[in-house]
Amino acid sequence: MDDLLFSESSSSNYSIATETVKRLSAMYGDLRPEREPDSFAGLKLNRGANWLQISMPQKIAEAAREHMPELCDGGTLPPIPKGKQLEAMADRLAMPEERPAKLTKKQRNIQRLIGALKFIEKAHPRASLMLHRLSCVMACPPPEAWDVACAVLSTLYAERNIGITYGGSGIPERGDEYELRGYLGGHIVDLNGKAPNDLEAHADATWGDRNVYGLLLTYNGGVIYHVTKKIALIVDSSMETEVIASAKAGEQVSVAREILRAFGTPCTRPTLIGTDNLANMKVATGVGCPSRSRHFLRRYAVLKRRIAEGEVTLMHVPDAEMPADVLTKWIPMSKVNQSVKYMTNADKAPAATCSATTTPYDLIALDQAIANLSESGPVPAADLSARSFAPAANVSACGLAPAAACSSSSSSSSSSSRATYAAALRGQGPPTTRQPGLPTQAGGSVVGRGSP
Numbered sequence: 393m394d395d396l397l398f399s400e401s402s403s404s405n406y407s408i409a410t411e412t413v414k415r416l417s418a419m420y421g422d423l424r425p426e427r428e429p430d431s432f433a434g435l436k437l438n439r440g441a442n443w444l445q446i447s448m449p450q451k452i453a454e455a456a457r458e459h460m461p462e463l464c465d466g467g468t469l470p471p472i473p474k475g476k477q478l479e480a481m482a483d484r485l486a487m488p489e490e491r492p493a494k495l496t497k498k499q500r501n502i503q504r505l506i507g508a509l510k511f512i513e514k515a516h517p518r519a520s521l522m523l524h525r526l527s528c529v530m531a532c533p534p535p536e537a538w539d540v541a542c543a544v545l546s547t548l549y550a551e552r553n554i555g556i557t558y559g560g561s562g563i564p565e566r567g568d569e570y571e572l573r574g575y576l577g578g579h580i581v582d583l584n585g586k587a588p589n590d591l592e593a594h595a596d597a598t599w600g601d602r603n604v605y606g607l608l609l610t611y612n613g614g615v616i617y618h619v620t621k622k623i624a625l626i627v628d629s630s631m632e633t634e635v636i637a638s639a640k641a642g643e644q645v646s647v648a649r650e651i652l653r654a655f656g657t658p659c660t661r662p663t664l665i666g667t668d669n670l671a672n673m674k675v676a677t678g679v680g681c682p683s684r685s686r687h688f689l690r691r692y693a694v695l696k697r698r699i700a701e702g703e704v705t706l707m708h709v710p711d712a713e714m715p716a717d718v719l720t721k722w723i724p725m726s727k728v729n730q731s732v733k734y735m736t737n738a739d740k741a742p743a744a745t746c747s748a749t750t751t752p753y754d755l756i757a758l759d760q761a762i763a764n765l766s767e768s769g770p771v772p773a774a775d776l777s778a779r780s781f782a783p784a785a786n787v788s789a790c791g792l793a794p795a796a797a798c799s800s801s802s803s804s805s806s807s808s809s810r811a812t813y814a815a816a817l818r819g820q821g822p823p824t825t826r827q828p829g830l831p832t833q834a835g836g837s838v839v840g841r842g843s844p
Contacts, residue, residue, distance in 0.1 A: 395433045434511065436555070447555025448515045455508040456549045459501070460542055463549045472543045479722045482525040482540050483602075487532045495532065502533040505541045512548060515555060517608070517618040518732050519544050520719050524604065524620040556614045557737040563613040566590045566664065581666060581713045583730040586737060587613050591652065591659055593645050594666040594709065595637035596716035597623065599630035605637035606719025607644055608735065615735040617644055620719045632688050634669035638676065639695045641665045642704055649703065662702050666709035666716075673708045 396416075398409040413425045430437055431450070438445040456463040463469070473481050495503075506526045513523050522544050529537055566588045581594075587610035597605040603623035609616050621640075627633050645663045652659060667673050674680025676695055698704045717723050718731040732738070 397429075397432055435515070438555070440560075442561070443557050443559040445555050445557045446515060447553060448512050449552040451508070451512050452545075452548050452552040455505065455512065455545060459505045459508070460545055460549075463546060469546065470542075472546060473539055474543065478522075478540065478543050481536055482522055485525055485529045485534060485537055485540065487529050487534065491532045498535070498538070499533050502537050502541060503530055505545065506530050506533070506537070509541060509544055509548070516548055517615060517735055518718060518728065519548060520606070520618060520620045521721070524622075528622070556735070558612045558614040560613060560737065562586060563589045563737075566592070566661070579710075579713070580664070580707050581709050581715065581734075583713050583715060583727070583734050585734070587615070587715075587734055589613065590661070591645065591648055591663045592666075593641045593663060593704075594714060594716040595634070595641035596668060596714055596720045597630070597633035597637040598720050599627065599633045603627065603633055604720050605633065605640060606716045607637065607641050608716040608719065609641075609644055609648060610735065611648070613737040617648070618719060618735070627688075631669055631671045631675075632691065634667055634672040635676065635688070635691045635695070638665055638667050638672060638706060639691060642695050642698045645704055646698070662699075662705040665704050665706050666714065667706060668709050668711045668714040668717075670708050673706050676706045 398412065400406050400409045413423055417423050428439075434448055434451045435446045436449055438447070453464065460469075461467070506523070507530075509519070509523055510527065513519055522540065526533075526537055526541055526544075563586050589612055591609065591611050593610075594608045595605065597603070603625075604620055605623055606618070606620045608618050623633055623636055625636070627636070642665065645665065649659050649663060671680065675682045675689075676692055677699060678696075682689055695704075695706070699706060711717070712727075715731045715734050718728050
């Protein structure tokens with residue numbers, strides 16, 4: 393661990409952060425703290441009066457410089473697949489039946505490129521499905537994986553200055569009346585609108601020759617966690633894959649709620665989990681009779697307990713409005729753009745200075761913000777206003793952050809993403825529109841960098 397981010401209210405004159413840095417410096421050497429950092433752990437931080445934007449232009453440029461220098465130099469790019477051709481090529485990727493004892497230099501280069509893209513993925517959910525295809529063959533990548541990986545890199549490079557924005561005005565509030573309208577009208581999510589202020593989750597899964605599930609958690613108007621994972625089980629219906637996805641979403645929601653509680657902003661109502669499988673919703677909530685799903689009812693045990701205890705509520709989201717679809721299947725570009733806009737709070741994103749270079753590949757549109765999560769540190773109690781007091785020391789703790797929120801050098805999406813739930817908290821609206829229990833944005837931040 394060489395990056396730490398602290399968040400503290402200005403009302404305390406940053407005494408806790410100052411003392412923490414002082415003690416860490418005594419143990420590990422001069423941390424050289426920096427107040428109000430503009431970057432952290434590979435993320436560029438851009439702040440406004442009531443919003444916070446994160447992006448990863450430096451990491452994307454580094455990957456391009458190493459693997460596709462033509463992108464940086466403006467040279468002639470090699471032919472790269474796009475559109476349906478790219479999707480088909482990604483679906484056909486497979487490791488050889490007999491693996492060589494030693495990988496070739498080309499294969500090792502492919503592995504390094506995929507690894508770099510996986511790190512960037514946390515801020516670019518639109519690339520998740522393509523990167524999942526690449527990750528499945530990363531142990532012994534075929535030659536075609538290079539073309540697929542280069543296509544992803546080139547599209548990410550084109551929008552390297554675009555990120556995810558938390559906060560801003562116009563973020564909807566969830567409530568009993570809103571959910572009642574959802575139950576009665578079947579319209580709980582509007583992809584043309586904004587993700588809510590409250591914690592919310594959506595889960596989707598596929599069933600067939602390639603079973604995967606996708607999870608999406610949003611908070612304060614932007615995505616704070618997203619993942620595409622393989623379902624390594626034999627299932628005999630789409631309903632069974634959907635309950636696996638919903639149960640996994642419940643697990644992540646439990647972690648997020650606990651982190652929010654530790655930060656002094658506990659959830660006051662059940663967290664909504666959306667599913668586009670009506671049978672899954674009816675069985676989980678007890679509305680329907682599981683006559684033909686009794687053989688896998690035990691998969692519902694923990695999810696039903698979470699519902700009964702008021703931790704989550706499961707609601708049906710029509711397929712046309714399901715934002716997690718982009719994580720599990722190839723869908724029309726119009727819905728991809730809608731979903732990304734919903735996840736990234738694109739309408740509230742500040743103007744970014746982008747390269748004039750456009751991309752010939754229609755995997756990702758330049759005008760869409762993509763995103764995932766920041767590996768930022770803690771936020772203060774509900775009655776305190778927060779900014780970031782930030783990082784780095786050669787230590788393995790996150791200071792004021794709880795253990796579950798500590799960042800990790802591991803490439804595991806779950807461990808690294810848990811450290812980022814707090815990022816959204818620093819983008820709350822102005823004091824005049826602050827909701828009860830949510831911190832406003834005031835204060836200061838400090839970053840510390842470890843000694844060489």
